[in-house]
Amino acid sequence: MLGEVLQWEYPADAVLSHWLRARPHMGARDRAEVAEAVFDALRHLRRYRHFAESGSGPAARRLAILGLASVFSEQVLDAALQEDEREWLARLRRIDPASLPAAVRHSLPDWLEQRLADVPQAEALIEALNRPAPLDVRVNPLKAERATVLEALRAGPAARYSPEPTLHSPWGIRLQGRPSVNRWPLFENGSLEVQDEGSQVLVALVAPKRGEMVIDYCAGAGGKTLLLGALMRSTGRLYAFDVSAARLARAKPRVARSGLSNVVPVVIRADGDQRVKRLAGKAHRVLVDAPCSGLGTLRRNPDLKWRQHPESLAELCQVQARILRQAARCVAPGGRLVYATCSVLPEENENQVQAFLAENPEFELLEAGPILADRCENLTFQGPYLSLRPDRDGTDGFFAAAMQRRKPA
Numbered sequence: 318m319l320g321e322v323l324q325w326e327y328p329a330d331a332v333l334s335h336w337l338r339a340r341p342h343m344g345a346r347d348r349a350e351v352a353e354a355v356f357d358a359l360r361h362l363r364r365y366r367h368f369a370e371s372g373s374g375p376a377a378r379r380l381a382i383l384g385l386a387s388v389f390s391e392q393v394l395d396a397a398l399q400e401d402e403r404e405w406l407a408r409l410r411r412i413d414p415a416s417l418p419a420a421v422r423h424s425l426p427d428w429l430e431q432r433l434a435d436v437p438q439a440e441a442l443i444e445a446l447n448r449p450a451p452l453d454v455r456v457n458p459l460k461a462e463r464a465t466v467l468e469a470l471r472a473g474p475a476a477r478y479s480p481e482p483t484l485h486s487p488w489g490i491r492l493q494g495r496p497s498v499n500r501w502p503l504f505e506n507g508s509l510e511v512q513d514e515g516s517q518v519l520v521a522l523v524a525p526k527r528g529e530m531v532i533d534y535c536a537g538a539g540g541k542t543l544l545l546g547a548l549m550r551s552t553g554r555l556y557a558f559d560v561s562a563a564r565l566a567r568a569k570p571r572v573a574r575s576g577l578s579n580v581v582p583v584v585i586r587a588d589g590d591q592r593v594k595r596l597a598g599k600a601h602r603v604l605v606d607a608p609c610s611g612l613g614t615l616r617r618n619p620d621l622k623w624r625q626h627p628e629s630l631a632e633l634c635q636v637q638a639r640i641l642r643q644a645a646r647c648v649a650p651g652g653r654l655v656y657a658t659c660s661v662l663p664e665e666n667e668n669q670v671q672a673f674l675a676e677n678p679e680f681e682l683l684e685a686g687p688i689l690a691d692r693c694e695n696l697t698f699q700g701p702y703l704s705l706r707p708d709r710d711g712t713d714g715f716f717a718a719a720m721q722r723r724k725p726a
């Protein structure tokens with residue numbers, strides 16, 4: 318299966334789910350261990366490939382052994398290996414990672430190692446992106462209170478996942494391990510959704526109010542739509558736009574579970590969409606959760622660093638600029654435009670916002686800190702943007718900028 322993942326034809330989690338679905342009799346623990354080993358191999362692929370050069374036998378087996386070494390104790394794994402494999406692994410265990418070149422140690426392609434070097438405290442960020450993430454869920458404020466849900470989780474079988482309130486988001490609960498949240502009654506009745514804490518904070522920056530007209534311009538499967546709608550207390554109108562009908566379709570059951578009645582999903586065209594044109598200058602808030610490299614989510618999607626390349630990134634940057642320009646036209650005078658990504662690269666983030674503001678003087682940048690002060694505690698701000706990082710904030714990497722269309726004088 319690792320061999321198939323390494324063809325890069327499909328995202329790793331899709332290959333893994335397909336493989337696991339074909340093995341219905343495999344136990345929950347075995348499934349979790351296979352998933353962990355595959356993701357570990359993807360996280361550390363460059364380092365493991367460097368190590369695998371010294372072994373013998375099929376390369377995918379050597380990579381799999383290195384992934385499994387992160388899951389099983391030395392004793393358990395060694396018992397399943399051949400003599401030469403045991404000796405090879407023992408030799409590797411003695412290598413000091415600090416002796417390896419940085420890009421090999423960090424398991425990054427050269428181009429990405431160079432781009433990340435410009436980000437402040439790059440080493441800490443890269444190390445955090447190379448570690449597995451906990452799972453964050455969000456309480457649906459329309460249906461439940463965080464304290465009540467937390468109490469219920471701690472009193473039931475979910476207690477083994479050590480539920481804790483998230484530090485920054487007032488709606489989040491952090492779980493350790495790999496719980497199957499989608500089978501929990503609180504999930505089925507719409508009280509809980511899976512959503513990274515960073516994504517929750519980003520919605521707080523949009524801060525929609527009751528009765529407003531709001532557009533989630535790149536709504537996808539509705540991760541942020543659901544919280545936007547709940548903050549509007551299911552009033553007003555919340556357009557969920559996306560060019561992908563398949564992604565929007567995945568939002569449908571989630572909206573149904575959440576109890577929201579203000580969401581209007583619309584499949585739009587990338588250019589010249591008439592529905593978008595009709596909304597020119599009308600929306601109080603527009604969120605652009607732009608398609609991006611996703612490099613801020615490497616903890617959960619480690620294959621992204623191997624699936625992206627400088628050309629795909631340059632293309633994404635052009636798409637981002639175009640979507641931002643189009644979405645901005647929908648913002649009413651005095652209304653708010655939020656541009657967000659789950660990337661940590663300046664070219665997808667600050668640089669996009671600066672270029673947009675230079676071209677569109679009718680928009681001004683707002684300070685994210687004061688907007689978030691009443692809802693989200695313990696956040697660090699350096700400048701006007703919201704920037705979240707796994708090493709500092711414990712969330713995936715996110716960026717967001719809030720802008721306002723000036724009212725005519």
Ligand SMILES: C[S@@+](CC[C@H](N)C(=O)[O-])C[C@H]1O[C@@H](n2cnc3c(N)ncnc32)[C@H](O)[C@@H]1O
Nearest residue numbers: 535536537539540541559560561587606607608
């Ligand atoms: C980062 S994802 C959105 C994730 C979603 N907001 C969430 O929180 O779950 C970006 C989305 O932008 C959509 N997209 C790509 N090009 C677009 C365009 N020109 N206009 C609107 N949406 C677009 C993609 O289909 C994708 O669903």
